[in-house]
Amino acid sequence: MPSNQQILLDNRPEGEATTSNFKLVTTDTPALQDGQVLVRHHYLSLDPYMRGRMNDSKSYAQPQPLGEVMIGGTVGEVVESRHPKFAVGDKVVGMGGWQQYSVVDANQPGAVRKVDTTHVPLSHYLGAVGMPGVTAWYGLVKIINPKAGETMVVSAAAGAVGSAFGALAKARGCRVVGIAGGKDKCDYVVNELGFDACVDYKEHKDAISLSKALKQACPKGIDGYFENVGGMVLDAVLLRMNAFGRIAVCGMIAGYNGQPLPLANPALILVSRLKVEGFIVSEHMEIWPEALKELGTLVGTGKLRPRESVAQGLAAAPEAFLGLLKGKNFGKQLVKLI
Ligand SMILES: NC(=O)c1ccc[n+]([C@@H]2O[C@H](COP(=O)([O-])OP(=O)(O)OC[C@H]3O[C@@H](n4cnc5c(N)ncnc54)[C@H](OP(=O)(O)O)[C@@H]3O)[C@@H](O)[C@H]2O)c1
Structure with a gap:
């Protein structure tokens, strides 16, 4: 051996x-x-x-x-x-x-x-055709449940989960906007992954400034948000959510070293009548075959690269x-x- x-x-x-x-x-x-x-x-x-x-x-x-x-x-x-x-x-x-x-x-x-x-x-x-892809699928399909024409936003957009989310949301006829760190990642998100826009959160020192950039990228507001990061990014998105928007809480990587991630204005959940739901993909094994089939097709046909x-x-x-x-x-x- x-x-x-x-x-x-x-x-x-x-x-x-x-x-x-x-x-x-x-x-x-x-x-x-x-x-x-x-x-x-x-x-x-x-x-x-x-x-x-x-x-x-x-x-x-x-x-x-x-x-x-x-x-x-x-x-x-x-x-x-x-x-x-x-x-x-x-x-x-x-x-x-x-x-x-x-x-x-x-x-x-x-x-x-x-x-x-x-x-x-x-x-x-x-x-893309494994756990991260299925994670994107679950949050989009089972929690956000998008309609064609709606605006979807995802943070950590250039990453494994974020890139799969973009392709899945585009396939459903949505406007898809990413949030990522740095110009290179944002260029990649738009030019290679085919998102409609991407906002560089590192260019903004606070949530108000970031939310103004999101307003430009999402002129009709945000209907669905896939959260990977937390902190300032979540505060900024909450300011732009449309009434009855849905937020799939997938990750909060900004706090993984143990620092608290306070929410600036939780009342926005009430004011905008939002659905906010966290999930762990390994607790939903029943959806994996359907999700993997769609993700395999997207990769096999070059729609997700x-x-x-x-x-x-x-x-x-x-x-x-x-x-x-x-x-x-x-x-x-x-x-x-x-
Ligand atoms: N709930 C579940 O079942 C489940 C399953 C899988 C993954 N997840 C979560 O999904 C998220 C993405 O996972 P992934 O595997 O696709 O990783 P990834 O996006 O490929 O890599 C992590 C990215 O997070 C961003 N990031 C790191 N620190 C940050 C900070 N302080 N503020 C803002 N962004 C930061 C970085 O992108 P930038 O350079 O753009 O900042 C980094 O590239 C993670 O939060 C992960 O925990 C959850």
Whole structure:
């Protein structure tokens, strides 16, 4: 059995996470038992939710245990199988974690799933045609429920979830406006992802100034907002929401280091009669097949052309992860392992 490089959570961050919270080790992969497969990971997914798991605090999920391999989505190839439904060479997606190989009990529901790489590259199953894409789909379709002609806004628009949201909302005939950090990202959002406009929040020092820019980009107001960030961005959007608007609360990355994100004027929820609903995509497994089908078609037909930021080698994962939390990624952040 091959030796296996792994990254463990060594200690918990206080405030901002650092590379010293992680530890790189090498272990042997154990011999396979009946029903198990050995997967060699090609790509590891880095996702903002991992920051929350590093804390030992109350959340929707258990904290990442210390001294264990960091949790994470992976795509790869079966290199040994003791399960009748999996053969050597099968391409699979799973939750293999921050390591080169994983031994997976293939009988466990949802542990490992075969994917078809004929029309969709393997790495996209961690992004647009994976968890981030389904997240965008759930918030748009099940919470915002858009009508053609309405205006949709998404923050962190150049990222994995935001870029998928844009394509899904365009496919439903909406005006789609992004919010992103910096001119390069905003140009990408409009010119490559096909959004109607994008506002650079870094050009604005407060919510009033940002809301004025949103007014220009959304002349008919905002009917649906997909929230990834929180703080000033949410305050600015609330000022532009139309009556009976819907807000899908997906993430609040501006507060992931533990700082409070106060809401300047919650009365706007009442004044504009808004629906505000948070969600966790893994609690809605029933919609994944329908969402993945639509996302696969959008990618296969070139209507969604997601960009990827790819770090090389497992040892680069901590630095790339910290970069993701600071917006250094452009699209889906991955680590290429072979
Ligand atoms: N609820 C769920 O089930 C679920 C599932 C998946 C993801 N999520 C959430 O969805 C959001 C996007 O995830 P993703 O995987 O697509 O990540 P991503 O957008 O690819 O990367 C994160 C982006 O967040 C932005 N950001 C970071 N710090 C910020 C700050 N202080 N203020 C404003 N923007 C900031 C950066 O973009 P800029 O450079 O543009 O600032 C960064 O590139 C995250 O909040 C994540 O937690 C939730």
